[in-house]
Amino acid sequence: MADQPQPTCTFQEQTMPRLRISGRINYMDGVPADGVEITIIERDLGPGGSDDSILKETTDANGRFSGLSKEWKDREGRQWGIDLPDILNLTFVVKDGNRTHKGPFVRLGDSSAPIVLPFLPRKPVPKSKRQLVQIVLLSDGLKGADRLLYRFIEESAKGLVNTVLGPNYHRITCFEGPQVTLPRFADAVETAGGAGTDAVDLMINLHGTTDKLEFADGRHTASEVAAALRRLPPRVRTTFRCVFSTACFGASHIDEWLGAGFSDAAGSERISADAQTSFAPMLGAWALEKTFAESVQAANGADPLRVADHTARAYFTARGRDADASEIDSVRRRGGRGSTRIYSTP
Missing domain, CATH: 2.60.40.10 (Immunoglobulins)
Structure with missing residues (x-):
């Protein structure tokens, strides 16, 4: 063939x-x-x-x-x-x-x-490796109706953080009143960021002014607060992650928080007056593993018509405090990565 x-x-x-x-x-x-x-x-x-x-x-x-x-x-x-x-x-x-x-x-x-992808995101920082430090000082030095109002806000802030975020952190360290000094705050952050912790977040419920925060031992500039945190041991500073602040003029403090080593920070543009509507949505979004940016947006979106701000302006104006009324702007600005989630590494 x-x-x-x-x-x-x-x-x-x-x-x-x-x-x-x-x-x-x-x-x-x-x-x-x-x-x-x-x-x-x-x-x-x-x-x-x-x-x-x-x-x-x-x-x-x-x-x-x-x-x-x-x-x-x-x-x-x-x-x-x-x-x-x-x-x-x-x-x-x-x-x-x-x-x-x-x-x-x-x-x-x-x-x-x-x-x-046919799988879920990795969660490199589990609950057992997360800690939150909350400082609350709002009613100190006030009298009468103002003191009663801010005392209620203090208790609400502590209760909401404990209820909404408590199940998502290994430990929440909260202190208030005369304990809220800058040295005590730095010590608490150092303790939280010790061995076994991969991420430390901060909840700042203080009065604030442009570039300043009011502690029990006096008014400290944001740069002084950042400097106190930068003096902590290097191992502790590697755990710095997110700063949630309800302080007035909190946006003016963002750069110092980031400069201290935190991945993300947020705060109101000027006087904050919408905590009653914005605080819980922000905490809820964070607990549901939304990004830091989404959590801040949840706070800003809770009152789209800015009813709380308008009400606060009317309150101050009726009492002859036009200068305060003109400074109200609760909209939060954020800085940093934005993509951080409750399980993310710093």
Whole structure:
């Protein structure tokens, strides 16, 4: 029997153009996959072909990635007289610590279909590694109706923090009244950030003015408070994470909190008057593992018509305190990463 003719194959390597590739990666619960690594691979399924890794990126806080692929070579040619065109066949590999997910990469122009990971976010800081320090000093030095009002606010702040956040922290350290001195505060933060703790958050329920906070031992500038915290041992400072502040003019303190080593901080633009509507939503969002930014937004969104601010302005104006009325602005500003969650590392 005559030998069968062997197929004739001719192939050429072609340099492929670089591609703009972007997309978004979420966990199965919808949370953006922050800081995961994605590799895009071009599969060459033709005879003698080889796969090419054309892009490797790390996602941002919103789970997004973007980059320009490197050049790669594909093999094209003819077999049995038939043209074998190159087909762009992209796949992805996502690595999240020791977890991996693979699949086809569906490119839609410069973007892609969202990638959903078949697992939940890692929670590197469990409840057993979290501590919260709360300081409360609002009614001190006041008299009459003002003292009764602020005493009620103090008790409400302590109760809400304990009720809403208590189940989510290993320990909440709360002190008030004459105990709220700057040295005592620094000592409490140092104790909270000791061995076994990975994250320390602060809840600041004090009176404030521009760049100042009122402690029991006097009014301290935000820079003095930050300096006291920076003097703590390095191991303690690695645990600094988030600062939630209800102090008036808290936005003017943000840079100092961040400068002391905290990842996130927030405070009102000027005089804060909406705690009765904003405090619980902020704590609730944080307890439900929303980001710091989302928690601050929950506070700002609790009173979209700013009814509390308008009411407070009317109250001050009726008592001839026009200067105070003009300073009311409870809207919170935040600084820092924004993507931090209750289980995130500092």
